[in-house]
Amino acid sequence: MTLVKVYVTYKRSILNPEAQAVHSALTRLGYNDINDVKLGKYFELTVADGKSKADLDQEINEICDKLLANYNMENYHYEIAETEAAQ
Structure with missing residues (x-):
């Protein structure tokens, strides 16, 4: 199985x-050294083995473009990790 971690954040x-x-x-709580906060979404996709890296990249990009991220407002990036068993 392959685990894909997708991170979506606002532009x-x-x-x-x-x-x-x-x-x-955070500022009101006294954490004055925090300059910025980013908030976004996180997804884990478990994909069956058998696809080439190029095919998997294409599929994940299509999923992100069509469903997980709003192109006008958000950016995304992802990590691909091989796993022995889906959890």
């Missing part, structure tokens, strides 16, 4: 009120 130009609220709360 720099997009206002993220949730992240701003977390940053404000």
